[in-house]
Amino acid sequence: MLKTFRTSDRTLMVLFTIFVLAAPLIMAPLGAGYPDLMQRFAIYGIFAIGFNILFGLTGYLSFGHAAFLGVGSYSAVWMLKLLSINIVPAIIFAVVVSGLFALLIGFISLRRSGIYFSILTLAFAQMSYNLAYSVLTPITNGETGLQLDLTDPRILDTVNETSQVASPSFLGLEMGDTAVVQFLGMDLQFNVGFYISALILIGMFYLSLRIFRSPFGMILRAVKSNQTRLNYTGFNSRPYTLTAFVISGMYAGLAGALLVCMDPLAGADRMQWTASGEVVLMTIMGGAGTLIGPVLGAGIIKYFENIFSRINESVVEGWFSALPDGVTDFLTAVVSPFLGSGWHISLGLIFMLVVIFLPGGLVEGASRIMNLVRRLSQTRKTTSSPSVARPLGDDESPEEPPPGSVNTRES
Known part of the structure; x- marks a missing residue:
């Protein structure tokens, strides 16, 4: 049975919800408020949360989670082709x-x-990837990938009389519909697809929170701590680890389906080992075994992938244009290899630093900073209010030392 919701968890849930829903406004000044990237923030956040249920709680490191991402994508496309354009x-x-x-x-x-x-x-995962290009080509459409077509039957939908391929929708709202609002000189884009993904992300985060706080989650932590000792007590832990594995795979399938709902194309490249490695990086960078860490890691990696990769040498020169020419050329030559096509180098260096100095991920770093600030504030309060000695009254005398002690007072 799930435990009751604690006050700290309720606060975390409220703050997480506010941050996710306000993400387009928060990320717009950083150049990341456009719909495609915001959708990826939410979808890969779901992917990382699911992976964290397996790796963060049980310690079982899977390098094949991309297979579930790909299976979810292919399954979703077939439903969009055969049943309905409704997501x-x-x-x-x-x-x-x-x-x-x-x-x-x-x-x-x-x-x-x-x-x-x-x-x-x-x-x-690699077997699934290769099968998608060979034996399963009638299902996956091989290298071209599986996508929607004008001839798709869609037995639950009305006949499409237009010459355009239908777009995935929900309650009549297409995933690509976007409202643009002017705010402080910025064009804020509020996209239907992002907010549907964001609401699902919030729901999946809540489910993950409940799993972490449940007796089931405690058993998974015991597996991570010492599975051998747990088995020696006569407790069969395998059904619990299998359940965690299945839940984690379903999260990945959900993320794959949402990727298709935003862009109705499924390819075998989503099942490559690089996609599995990416979710491992997301989880470890943010903080494996924490609630918010995987979402944070997913956001950082997708930001690097989509923003840092677009910074070219001319942009870097503009950063240092106010400096002398020689200094500008030197700094541009130093910084440029880490941006643009070399964004992987920057991400790799950050990941190395996190693993070496913050084994608990960025969440551990934030926790250290908060503890340091708390200690400094307590120290400041202590030093700003020193104890004041109270003068003795006329009828009071200093306390005599106990027998056997050395009297250091002057006679």
């Missing part, structure tokens, strides 16, 4: 299929632990 059936079907696929892979892979488990999941 709800596509999302439900993708989550169910991904869960069944995760059940199959988890049942086999969880017979081993440690590096052997990681290698097994990687092998399954």
Whole structure:
């Protein structure tokens, strides 16, 4: 049974909800408020939260989670092609299929632990990736990828009499619909697809929070702490780890379905090992085993991928244009390799620094800063209010030292 909601958890949930819904306004000054990137922030946040349920709680490191992301994408596209352009059936079907696929892979892979488990999941993911390009081409459409077409039947929808391919929608609202609002000289873009993804992200974060605080989550932490000792007590932990694996796979399938709902194209590239490695980086950078860390890590990596990769040498020169020419050329030559096409170098350096100095991720760094500020404020309060000695009254005398002690007072 789930524990009651604590005050701190309620506060965290409220702050997280406000931040997610206000993200376009917050990220606009950083050049990241446009719909496509905001959608990716939310979707990959869901992906990372699901991975954290497995890795953060049980310690089982999967290098094959991209397989569930790809399976979810393919499943969603088929529902959009055959059933309805409405995203709800596509999302439900993708989550169910991904869960069944995760059940199959988890049942086999969880017979081993440690590096052997990681290698097994990687092998399954690579096998799925290669099958999508070969045997399963009639289902995946091979290298071209699976996408919507004018000839799709969609048995629940009316006949499409236009010459344009229908776009995924929800309650009549297309995912690409965007309202532009002027605010402080900025064009704020409020996109339907982002807010649907954001609401789902908030719901998945809430579910993750409840799992973390539940007895089920405590058992998963015990598995991470010492699974061998837990098994020696006669407790069978395998059903719990398998359940965590399936839940994590369903999160990944949900993220894959949302990617298709925003851009109705599913390709096997989403099942590559690089996609699995990316979600590992997101979780570790933000803070594995924490609630907010994976979402933070996903946002940072997607920001680097979409913003830093666009900064070219001319932009860097503009940053240092006020300096002398020689200094400008030198700084441009030093900084440019880390931006644009070299954004991976910057991200790699940041990841190395986080792993070396903040093993608990950026959440640990924020916690250290908060503790330091708290200690400094307490020290300042202590030094600003020193104790004042009270003068003795006429009928009072200094306390005599106890017998046997050395009297240091002058006689």
